[in-house]
Amino acid sequence: xxxxxxxxxxxxxxxxxxxxxxxxxxxxxxxxxxxxxxxxxxxxxxxxxxxxxxxxxxxxxxxxxxxxxxxxxxxxxxxxxxxxx
Amino acid sequence: xxxxxxxxxxxxxxxxxxxxxxxxxxxxxxxxxxxxxxxxxxxxxxxxxxxxxxxxxxxxxxxxxxxxxxxxxxxxxxxxxxxxxxxxxxxxxxxxxxxxxxxxxxxxxxxxxxxxxxxxxxxxxxxxxxxxxxxxxxxxxxxxxxxxx
Numbered sequence: 339x340x341x342x343x344x345x346x347x348x349x350x351x352x353x354x355x356x357x358x359x360x361x362x363x364x365x366x367x368x369x370x371x372x373x374x375x376x377x378x379x380x381x382x383x384x385x386x387x388x389x390x391x392x393x394x395x396x397x398x399x400x401x402x403x404x405x406x407x408x409x410x411x412x413x414x415x416x417x418x419x420x421x422x423x
Numbered sequence: 424x425x426x427x428x429x430x431x432x433x434x435x436x437x438x439x440x441x442x443x444x445x446x447x448x449x450x451x452x453x454x455x456x457x458x459x460x461x462x463x464x465x466x467x468x469x470x471x472x473x474x475x476x477x478x479x480x481x482x483x484x485x486x487x488x489x490x491x492x493x494x495x496x497x498x499x500x501x502x503x504x505x506x507x508x509x510x511x512x513x514x515x516x517x518x519x520x521x522x523x524x525x526x527x528x529x530x531x532x533x534x535x536x537x538x539x540x541x542x543x544x545x546x547x548x549x550x551x552x553x554x555x556x557x558x559x560x561x562x563x564x565x566x567x568x569x570x571x572x
Contacts, residue, residue, distance in 0.1 A: 347474055347546035348557040392560075399479035400486075401542060415476060415544075419560030422473065422504060422545025423457050423516050423536060 339410040346417035349393065352386050362408070369395050370404035372414065387416070394419055424500055426484050428475060430507040433517055438501050442521045449498050453528035454519040455536050461511035463558070466551035473506045473515070476544035480504075487538040491520075494534065495527040502535065504545065534571050541568040 344357040366375050373395075377387035387393070395402050396415045408414065425441075427433075435456060443449040459471050484502050491497060503517045518535045522528040547558040 344476070346476055346544065347548070396476070396479055396544070399476070399482055401483070415479070417476070417544065418546065418557065420541065420544055421547045421558040421560050422475070422543050423540040423564075 342413045344415040427503045449521040451525040451528040453532040457516040470550040471509045472548045483543045491531045495531040537567045540564045
């Protein structure tokens, strides 16, 4: 399925891109699956999305958890814990 | 209710005036103002950049305000958060709550601020003499938000 990925703050700088249109393979059903899929893309992605990295995510602009299901055309954002205020 | 994510500075007097003007049911207003400090984690701060997630930010703040409305008697409220380049002593955020009585205003103001710190998609990058760095989230902010569960 096709989804829109967005990356913010330190994660965006680390990856060198603010987002992309991604085609996900069958079997990527939740945010946890997606994170593992992205981490497997290569060393730079492993560093950004590996288990040691503390990340938050939003699906369609609402905060989400690793168990959140992904649907076609979702807007999925990954970012470090927020630091506003 | 006013929610604004903006580059421009805001005036506290004008915002508080607008919050209570024409509504004599308001008996109390509580406001929190967050400012850029000139020190953080042992380093001098020369400048700060605030990034956000356009589209989600306003929704996230609106959801926090809605939750506050479900818990306390709120007549009106204003949340303004700045983005872009900021310098020490600049104001970052204003949360102001108008209620009939102070208890609701104080509690709702603190709740909105605690939730904003952990749920609204803003990120600070600060410039120190050693270079630029992203501000790390604090456990104390998570604990502050947890208190309200």
